[in-house]
Amino acid sequence: MMAFLFGRKKSANSAKERLQLVLIHDRTDMTSAELNSLKDDLIETISRHIEIDPTAVTINVAQDGRSQRLVADIPLRTLGHRRGRESGRAVG
Amino acid sequence: MTAKVVTVASGKGGVGKTTSVANIAVALASRGQKVTCIDGDIGLRNLDVILGLENRIVYDLVDVIEGRCRLRQAMIRDKRLPELYLIPAAQTRDKTAVSPSDMVRLCDELRQEVDWIIIDSPAGIERGFKNAIAAADRVLVMTNPEVSAVRDADRVIGLLDAEEKGPAALVINRLDPAMVKRGDMLSVEDVLDLLAVELIGIIPEDENVIVASNRGQPLALDGKSKAGQAFQNIARRLMGEQVPFMDLESQNLFQRLLGRK
Numbered sequence: 001m002m003a004f005l006f007g008r009k010k011s012a013n014s015a016k017e018r019l020q021l022v023l024i025h026d027r028t029d030m031t032s033a034e035l036n037s038l039k040d041d042l043i044e045t046i047s048r049h050i051e052i053d054p055t056a057v058t059i060n061v062a063q064d065g066r067s068q069r070l071v072a073d074i075p076l077r078t079l080g081h082r083r084g085r086e087s088g089r090a091v092g
Numbered sequence: 093m094t095a096k097v098v099t100v101a102s103g104k105g106g107v108g109k110t111t112s113v114a115n116i117a118v119a120l121a122s123r124g125q126k127v128t129c130i131d132g133d134i135g136l137r138n139l140d141v142i143l144g145l146e147n148r149i150v151y152d153l154v155d156v157i158e159g160r161c162r163l164r165q166a167m168i169r170d171k172r173l174p175e176l177y178l179i180p181a182a183q184t185r186d187k188t189a190v191s192p193s194d195m196v197r198l199c200d201e202l203r204q205e206v207d208w209i210i211i212d213s214p215a216g217i218e219r220g221f222k223n224a225i226a227a228a229d230r231v232l233v234m235t236n237p238e239v240s241a242v243r244d245a246d247r248v249i250g251l252l253d254a255e256e257k258g259p260a261a262l263v264i265n266r267l268d269p270a271m272v273k274r275g276d277m278l279s280v281e282d283v284l285d286l287l288a289v290e291l292i293g294i295i296p297e298d299e300n301v302i303v304a305s306n307r308g309q310p311l312a313l314d315g316k317s318k319a320g321q322a323f324q325n326i327a328r329r330l331m332g333e334q335v336p337f338m339d340l341e342s343q344n345l346f347q348r349l350l351g352r353k
Binding site for chain 1: 246
């Protein structure tokens with residue numbers, strides 16, 4: 001009732017969302033701190049070859065059945081002669 | 093006869109492994125199958141009391157492994173179902189009294205005698221668990237729709253894959269349809285999304301489980317309770333039958349009263 005009045009999320013949804021994160025870390029044996037450090041390394045390495053927007057880089061572990069997939073979205077910085085925004089997507 | 097060896101594991105304790113082993117074994121035996129269940133929880137034996145066979149124990153699993161008795165002598169015949177046997181765990185020893193290769197040897201000997209060997213794994217992922225899965229052809233992973241049980245089930249499923257004992261089949265125990273309906277319990281779909289494994293059974297929360305354990309009479313023996321039916325359905329699925337999952341939402345007051353003793 002209180003939950004309804006205050007528009008709080010159903011507890012089953014919280015359980016599912018929390019478990020999704022916990023299971024990714026359990027399965028990959030990687031904490032979010034380690035993931036962030038991987039992201040920094042990735043930005044540094046890619047920046048040596050191509051100009052990217054480091055603030056817009058996202059890196060996530062996606063679930064595909066019982067296997068995990070590291071998905072990085074790395075927007076490239078647009079050069080003068082290029083039109084619009086291009087992005088490179090690395091999946092590994 | 094070449095038995096199929098089925099191990100029930102969970103990681104977390106208290107999710108209902110022992111109850112399920114007793115009921116799946118009873119359900120298979122009530123369908124004319126010859127079944128032996130083995131209590132793998134050495135030091136903390138309980139399958140005997142759930143089955144109501146605690147007063148008949150003379151020899152146990154460790155006695156067989158250490159050669160103090162023959163396999164047949166440690167097999168306690170059930171009072172109700174003549175084709176159901178229990179090999180109890182030793183109570184005064186620990187998990188190191190048995191090794192995975194002991195379990196493989198014992199099950200190989202037993203395979204000739206019965207249709208099914210159902211092994212109750214202890215909680216945890218250490219020696220007792222490794223013993224329990226060593227001989228398994230199939231592993232059922234038990235969980236409850238609750239964060240810690242789901243997390244531990246995921247760990248066990250991962251370990252089974254690594255040991256090439258997968259793919260595991262999932263049993264969701266103690267599901268409360270009313271709580272799911274009001275959004276306060278993970279649904280079957282939620283759990284399957286998270287764990288991404290095959291489902292083999294859904295057992296609804298049922299007071300009769302406690303009543304049955306009080307009496308030492310597994311509820312799969314009488315077909316009235318929902319949980320008893322759910323265990324019968326698991327047995328049928330193990331035997332290769334296609335059985336639709338029960339509609340738990342439709343349980344009305346009348347059915348609830350009927351299901352209760």
